[in-house]
Amino acid sequence: MLRHRAIRIAPIFIVLFWLVMMGLLVQREVITPNSAALESGSSQPLVPTDTWMGIYLPGDVRAGFLNLRTIPGIRNGEEGARVQLTMQMALTLFGHQTEMSLLGSAWSSFERGLVDGDFRLRSEDTETRVVASRKDDFMDIQVHTGGEVFPVQFPMRGQPAMLGGGGVASIAIPRLEVGDQYMVNTFDPLSLSVQEARIRCVAEETIQVDGASVDVSITEVTINRMKSTAWVADGGELIRLETPFGLTLRRISSQEALSKVDLSEATMFLGATAIEPMGEQPFSGARRMLARLSGVPHLERIPEDDTQHWLDEDTLQIVMPPEAFEPGASNLLSEVDDPSLGSDPFIQAEHPVIRNKASEIIGDRTEPWDQAMALYDWIVEHIESEPVMSIPSALEVLQIRRGDCNEQSVLYTALARSIGLPTRVAIGVVWSAEYEGFYYHAWPEVYITENEGPGRWVWIDPTLSQPIADATHIKLFTGSIDRWTELLQFIGQLDIEVIEIE
Numbered sequence: 001m002l003r004h005r006a007i008r009i010a011p012i013f014i015v016l017f018w019l020v021m022m023g024l025l026v027q028r029e030v031i032t033p034n035s036a037a038l039e040s041g042s043s044q045p046l047v048p049t050d051t052w053m054g055i056y057l058p059g060d061v062r063a064g065f066l067n068l069r070t071i072p073g074i075r076n077g078e079e080g081a082r083v084q085l086t087m088q089m090a091l092t093l094f095g096h097q098t099e100m101s102l103l104g105s106a107w108s109s110f111e112r113g114l115v116d117g118d119f120r121l122r123s124e125d126t127e128t129r130v131v132a133s134r135k136d137d138f139m140d141i142q143v144h145t146g147g148e149v150f151p152v153q154f155p156m157r158g159q160p161a162m163l164g165g166g167g168v169a170s171i172a173i174p175r176l177e178v179g180d181q182y183m184v185n186t187f188d189p190l191s192l193s194v195q196e197a198r199i200r201c202v203a204e205e206t207i208q209v210d211g212a213s214v215d216v217s218i219t220e221v222t223i224n225r226m227k228s229t230a231w232v233a234d235g236g237e238l239i240r241l242e243t244p245f246g247l248t249l250r251r252i253s254s255q256e257a258l259s260k261v262d263l264s265e266a267t268m269f270l271g272a273t274a275i276e277p278m279g280e281q282p283f284s285g286a287r288r289m290l291a292r293l294s295g296v297p298h299l300e301r302i303p304e305d306d307t308q309h310w311l312d313e314d315t316l317q318i319v320m321p322p323e324a325f326e327p328g329a330s331n332l333l334s335e336v337d338d339p340s341l342g343s344d345p346f347i348q349a350e351h352p353v354i355r356n357k358a359s360e361i362i363g364d365r366t367e368p369w370d371q372a373m374a375l376y377d378w379i380v381e382h383i384e385s386e387p388v389m390s391i392p393s394a395l396e397v398l399q400i401r402r403g404d405c406n407e408q409s410v411l412y413t414a415l416a417r418s419i420g421l422p423t424r425v426a427i428g429v430v431w432s433a434e435y436e437g438f439y440y441h442a443w444p445e446v447y448i449t450e451n452e453g454p455g456r457w458v459w460i461d462p463t464l465s466q467p468i469a470d471a472t473h474i475k476l477f478t479g480s481i482d483r484w485t486e487l488l489q490f491i492g493q494l495d496i497e498v499i500e501i502e
Contacts, residue, residue, distance in 0.1 A: 052256075063091055115133075126393075127145075199221055200220045230242075289472060291318070292314050345393075347413050375412055383402060383411065388402065392410040425445075
């Protein structure tokens, strides 16, 4: 199994989902302009649109397309617009050819904002479907994954724009003058939350498009400190969109968009997410590492636990459990937060299939650490380590028996929680000797009690076949998929200097 190759996939599905939503962002015909724009009359009336964008990797290599269609209309007496999107991508990830598609549509009322939506993310033999329906001040969500349906509900206030994803938004952009900006709420179906976006016009210029001069506005959009730049022509036509990750959207014809992608060139952009460290040379298996972090704001939000802690405002120390670490006979469940034992639409710890499989794996083992290691051994032996462009779901991974660090961590966490082991998913970076850099990664943590001592969170890494994760892991945050878009603030920004390693 290719356990050394699946460590860098944590941000892939986030970045690709983010890219699709960026395409929606700059279509001013997509939904209702914000209220200030309506009052000033600065927006233009909605008309049907059919926009084709090529998706390009660094080096101007086309990897797929995004098609956006808007259809204004009236439903139940309300004016609004239906948006339909189709995205297809083909990539070669570490020698494995894979394809992904995102299909969906949503209706937005000019008066109330987002009303409903239905989106499907497909990659080979996996599919995740999210169906949203607004009822008064609440949004009802149905997540279809692993052959099951899981309901979620959360409050919706105001008139959120139709879509946002991982730091982007689908909103109407009225004509702005240089220096103008406004804020708008957006609904993010990836994190199932409402976030705020800042829209700002930074410049105007004339560029050449297909041999013709075109006047464009250069607009920056910032959500969660992530910023992208769009070149938008008069009338709201998107010409070009640049992201912080090396991916670009560019206006092309439908014929060019639908032409076949050359998989020999469309390889995954490793350089955009790699972190080449300064200082000492890291090595796998290290038991202690001292690392200075920089490049991103609010470093204090990076959490501490028994494995990593801050020595000062920018220096982390990561130390594996001592050689004398002796797991105890029971877990101090009262010391851990409820979320580490809970279930959600992607970590289905309470599902009978998950519970039955976990019980089968642990057999008659009663010691928590023995149970944790039995689950670890089963993941290493039975889940093929392979890159997957999907939203990870424990039930689905259990069915298809393959996946990268996301899938393996989500499945391990669901199995462990189902038998009462407090477990959470850590998202961070880890050293790769093969590619000589730190790459984004996910791994599970289990809360274990030491003999006659307090409990501690023990980092476990089945993807890298490390029963206890080595000290080249740096945890940036913990949480389920609703928090994974927080990675976007680190990608392409985080710098690491290794001060000491042993």
